[in-house]
Amino acid sequence: VRGTTTTPALVPQTGQTPTLPYTATAGSDGALQEGTAWPSPRFTTDSGTESNCITDKLTGLTWVRDPSTINSATKLPWSSALYIVGSGNWCGYSDWRVPNINEFRSLLNYAYSNSSAWLMYGTGDSTSPNCDGACFINISNNRYWTSTTNPSNISSALCLDIQGGGYSNFPKDGTVEDWDPIPRYDCAAWAVRGGR
Incomplete structure (x- = not known):
């Protein structure tokens, strides 16, 4: 490529340590801790009118702190999630x-069996070293839409x-059962912006 330089994408650590989630075996992820180290604190809560936003200092992504502010955390069709999030305005931003799927998976911490609890409480309380200020709140749904279409079935998308x-x-467009013609939706929406 002429006149441009590219830097390799950085792969972050998984969150496992020599003691979390167990005493690490030699050669295991927790013992080696390969990848880019997480900043401390990892998440920074924006202030003032932007207090419903959290910036991930590892990825540069900014997330809506309270996903229940997006369509009341109601499960909805994929196209509706794309539209509602794309036309949303949180913390003074409209982008x-x-x-x-990769952006969403960057929120996971493989040292804990429940990443939603870790995102909300860190190591057990809201003063976790993972967060500067309050952590995420109201992560009530287990599954959230990604913008990633299933490559083997384009009528489906991935939910994390x-x-x-x-x-x-x-x-x-939802799941329809033979006994119930009304579509059932399996995933809610969450919003992100920015990144590196």
Whole structure:
């Protein structure tokens, strides 16, 4: 490529340490701790009118701190999530989007079995070293839409289970059962902006 330089994407550590979630075995992730170290504190709560936003100092992404402020945390079709988030205005910004699967997975901490609790309480209380100020609040849904379409079935998109860390494919237009013709939606919306 002429006249440009690229820097490699940095892969962050998983969050596992020599003692979390267990005493690490030699050669395991917790013992080696490969990847980019997390800043401390990792998350910074914006102040004033922007107090519903949290910036991740590891990725540069800014997240809506309280996902229940997005469509009342109601589960909804994928296209509605894209529209509502894309037209949203939180913390004085209007360039929000539904996160892709990689952006969403950057929130997970593999030292804990429940990442949503870790995001809200850190190591057990709101004064966690993970957060400068308050952490995330009202992470009530297990599954949130990503902007990532399932490559093997384009009528589905990926939803991240923020509690357990896995992801699943769900129909973009909802699930319809033979016994119930009304679509059921499986995922809620969350908003992100920025990044590196």
